[in-house]
Amino acid sequence: MLIKEILGKFILVLFLLLFLSGCWDQKEVEELAFVIAIGIDKVEDKENKVRITYLISNPEAGSSAQSGGSQEPPREIISFVADDFISSRNMANSVIAKQITYDLLRMLIVSEDFARDENFIRWIYDATKSMEIERDIKLLVTKEESATFFQNNKPLLETRPHEYFEKILATGNEMGTIPESQLYQFFRITEADADLFLGIYGTTLKDENIQTSDDPQQITAGEFDFQGESNLTQFLGSAVFKEAMMIDSLTIEETRMAILLNPSLKPGFFLGTIPDPFDEKYRIAFRMENASPLKFDLKLTGGTPSIHVTVPLLLEVLSNHSMTGYQKDEEKRNKLEQSIEDNLNKEFNDFVKKTQEEYKSEPFGWSLLARKKFSTISDWENFDWMETYSDMKIDVDVQVKLGKFGRQSDLPRIEEIRD
Amino acid sequence: MLKRSLRKTHKKTISNEKSSSKDIKLKESDIPSNFEETIDTFKSIYSYPDNQDVVLRPIDISGINKKSTILFINTITDSKAIEDYVISPLLNNNDSSKKVEDIITIQSIKTKSKVGDIITKINQGNAALFVEGEDHAYLLGASNFESRAVEKAQNENVVKGPKEGFNEKATTNISLIRKRVKSENLVVESHIISKRSKNDLFLLYEKDLVSDKLLQNVKNRVNSLDVDAIQNLSLLEQYIEERKYSIFPTILYTERPDRAASFIEDGYIVLLMDNSPDALVLPATFWSFYHTSEEHYLRFPYGNFTRLLRILALFITLFTSSLYVAVVTYHSEMVPPDLLLAIAATREKLPFPAAVEVFIMEFAFELIREAGLRVPSPIGPTIGIVGALILGQAAVQANIVSPIVVIIVALGGLSSFAIGDISMNFTIRISRFLLLLSASFMGLYGITALFTMGIFYMVSIKSFGVPYLSPLTPSYASSGDKIFRKVLQKEILRPGYLKPKDLKKR
Incomplete structure (x- = not known):
């Protein structure tokens, strides 16, 4: 009887504990304002402040549910000066009715101006402190102020902001026009202090003084000239970060090469063009993919360190404006293969040379492979990858294998048609 | 205050309870030697003639010239059988050398001399025949309780497989199980489990499979009940289960004879009772509640799809x-x-x-x-x-x-x-x-x-x-019929947690 009474009280206390102590971080979803992206800009004359811009999604926009579906706009943008993007949440709530949350945060956008600032690292590391910010969010660099970027960015079809950003970044990633650029990669590379980080480069401003260049692949954000009725935003190329500071930007082609040369990434299918070896007027379009994993030959100790990279590529030729009959002529095919190989080899080696001379480090993640060659950490640190890299003898060897020549390989002979 | 007053009311003894020692004494005794007195005793026991369905019919047995009286309750007795096989042979007898047992042509005859035993038998639908000058009564098996026919199982439907369900008559239910387990090892034990209403409980098991310890455990629990009446198995379930406040059931209740039979064949014990269109299977594990019989009737992939x-x-x-x-x-x-x-x-x-x-x-x-x-x-x-x-x-x-x-x-x-x-x-x-x-x-x-x-x-x-989750945890040898079932040919073991006498199915 006594035991039963004690047990009963014990269970009662347990229940009370549940009711009294529960609900401490309860928050209903409709009471939250979901921030999709945060913009961070430099404030003129004030070194210890930043301008924070919030892009807030309106859940009711585009909802076909019976109780939702109003005519409200899909997004809300608010921009103000704050100490950092953690404490800024409270300040924003003096204007925004619902409690600001970073639960759905997908992007951190910084202006190029701020990214090139040496103090950038002090603010970006706030993201590691907040519990709500996930590490796989994207880091974007915009040419203009991020506040301007948000306001200019008006997607016509994907009006819900998270949907637009998710879609355009995923597609760009797949096509190789922009790098992956996740926040944790940025932190890892910064802390490893050996490689370069590639961030997504975007803008809403069109470069006024661009001339249509010879190679449409050699463009970066703002240089893509398009007309029509669409959003102004373009994500093209990448922003190069060295030691948590932006130093340069890469074109689409360079970004693609950086992805292809990175052994830790799994590139998709990239489309590109090279001059036609049979008629210099035209360019050949191709689709390439990694045929097999990259092969590395690293000789780091003894003499000049050297790296030999073999890049096996599978190519599909997708256009043939010179209308050459490859399919029945092995000689022509060999010539084509050789020409593509030479072309790509030159491009790859030029790019590697550029990283060696201009950046004095590489965006390919090779330091991870090099580390394995050293038995102790201090050995590795003494080697000083970033310092040594620019003097290394690097040789990229592209091995092209031709695949199909499009769905229909045969083309009519132009002489016969025009006789 | 409230507690004290409650205690006070609780203390009040129930004063109008009559002593039944006289009745108990009567039931223990043999029937009186005097024929008239015997009839009067039973008349008073059954409140004749106030009790409408009690029939007392005096018969003079011709041939041997003896007075006799037949007593039965006509609502639970097959009157036609009594008429054809008892009354008319007795009246038409010519042979003076025949004994009463030989004159009566009904299937089963028993003799009892204790008043209590005779009453029990009459209450079960038998007829009692008292013959002048004999110190025992003949009990004639002619019980006929009303019941519905064997119908489809209502709650455990299957698309493929037998459709029969138990009904409220225990003998029918036993017959439905015997139809499936045609073995001399199938034992149907009967126990009277209530003191006043004398409800019968049938224990079914295969004697060469069931673990003696388990059987003894069940028998002890059933026999230690001290209640006036337990009408049916749904009530009995609550009397014999271990954790009465638990939200988990520990005894399986099924209305399908095929399920009951397959449990018996695995070494389980099945309980049957009159007035219960179902059987209790014990012991029960979580899996027996999760499974249905149809999963074994369906082919292997279909059955497991259902399980999934x-x-x-x-x-x-x-x-x-x-x-x-x-x-x-x-x-x-x-x-x-x-x-x-x-x-x-x-x-x-x-x-x-x-x-x-x-x-x-x-x-x-x-x-x-x-x-x-x-x-x-x-x-x-x-x-x-x-x-x-x-x-x-x-x-x-x-x-x-x-x-x-x-x-x-x-x-x-x-x-x-x-x-x-x-x-x-x-x-x-x-x-x-x-x-x-x-x-x-x-x-x-x-x-x-x-x-x-x-x-x-x-x-x-x-x-x-x-254990409730066996054979999953703790692990036991078994046919592996847990979340998914195996192909029938691979289900060769009886559940090891029952400690059956024969683990392997041939």
Whole structure:
């Protein structure tokens, strides 16, 4: 009887504990304002402040549910000066009715101006402190102020902001026009202090003084000239970060090469063009993919360190404006293969040379492979990858294998048609 | 004060209880030697002639010239049989050398001399024949209780397989089992388990399979009952189970003779009683509540597909509503953005917090279910229409609940029907509410904690000495019929946790 009474009280206390102590971080979803992206800009004359811009999604926009579906706009943008993007949440709530949350945060956008600032690292590391910010969010660099970027960015079809950003970044990633650029990669590379980080480069401003260049692949954000009725935003190329500071930007082609040369990434299918070896007027379009994993030959100790990279590529030729009959002529095919190989080899080696001379480090993640060659950490640190890299003898060897020549390989002979 | 006054009322003894020692003494004694006195005794016992269905018919046995009287209760006795095989042979007898046993042509005759024994037999539908000058009564087996025919099982439906169900007559039920287990090793033991109404309980088992310890355990528990009346097995179940407050059932209740028979063949014990269109199978494990007979009647892939559906349905029922509440109120970062925004959009104009909203709908669903069960069948269909229309459509349009919650509650409710066993069904439904409660107070942590506690509890309980989750945990040799079943040819072992005398099926 006594035991039963004690047990009963014990269970009662347990229940009370549940009711009294529960609900401490309860928050209903409709009471939250979901921030999709945060913009961070430099404030003129004030070194210890930043301008924070919030892009807030309106859940009711585009909802076909019976109780939702109003005519409200899909997004809300608010921009103000704050100490950092953690404490800024409270300040924003003096204007925004619902409690600001970073639960759905997908992007951190910084202006190029701020990214090139040496103090950038002090603010970006706030993201590691907040519990709500996930590490796989994207880091974007915009040419203009991020506040301007948000306001200019008006997607016509994907009006819900998270949907637009998710879609355009995923597609760009797949096509190789922009790098992956996740926040944790940025932190890892910064802390490893050996490689370069590639961030997504975007803008809403069109470069006024661009001339249509010879190679449409050699463009970066703002240089893509398009007309029509669409959003102004373009994500093209990448922003190069060295030691948590932006130093340069890469074109689409360079970004693609950086992805292809990175052994830790799994590139998709990239489309590109090279001059036609049979008629210099035209360019050949191709689709390439990694045929097999990259092969590395690293000789780091003894003499000049050297790296030999073999890049096996599978190519599909997708256009043939010179209308050459490859399919029945092995000689022509060999010539084509050789020409593509030479072309790509030159491009790859030029790019590697550029990283060696201009950046004095590489965006390919090779330091991870090099580390394995050293038995102790201090050995590795003494080697000083970033310092040594620019003097290394690097040789990229592209091995092209031709695949199909499009769905229909045969083309009519132009002489016969025009006789 | 309240306690004291309660104690006072409790102390009051029941004063109008009459001593029954006289009756008990009479029942212990033999029947009087005087024939007239005997008849008078039984007349008074059966309140003749006030008792309308008690028949006393004096018969002069011709041939041997003896007076006799036949006594039976005509509502539970086959009057035609008594007339044809008892009364008319007695009246038409010419042979003076024949004994009474030889004159009567009825199937079974027993002789008893104790008053109490005779009464018991009469109450079971037998007729008693008292003959002048004899110190015992002849008990003639002619019982005929009213019962319905063997019909389809109502609650455990199958598409493929036998359709017969038990009915309220124990002899029919035993016959249905004997039809399936044609073996001399099948023993049907009978025990009288109540003191006043003398309810019979039949214990069925295969004597060369069942573990003696288990059998003794069951017999002890059945014989130690001290109650006036136990009408049927549903009541008996509550008398003999171990944990009466537990939400988990520990005795399986089935209305299918094929299921009962297959359990007997595995070394289980089956209980049958009159007035119960079902059988109790013990011991029971969690799996026996989760399985149905159809999964073995269906071919291997089909049966396991059903099992897969059922285990998914089990978890859907348990967790959908609580997960929704937990995720929406505590862990919104877990939801994919599109879904989260859709949920947020529908919740925008709702008056209640998510937990209350789900509670309302769950409660409404249980109401529809209960109403549908109790409503007289002519107006039954309206319940479905009212429930679906009012609660689903109108509640959403009136901005009381969000459409997502309707989906969640409907999904959970639908899935709960996949657990066919009525007891386990209640277990799941009650646990669903408990999980919902803990989810609304502690989020995912609460769900996990309660579920873990539930698993601990399930592992700890036993049914007649058999762990509830065996043979999964603790592991025992068995046919492996747990979440999924094996091909029949590979199910060669009887459940090891029953300690059967013969483990291997040939």
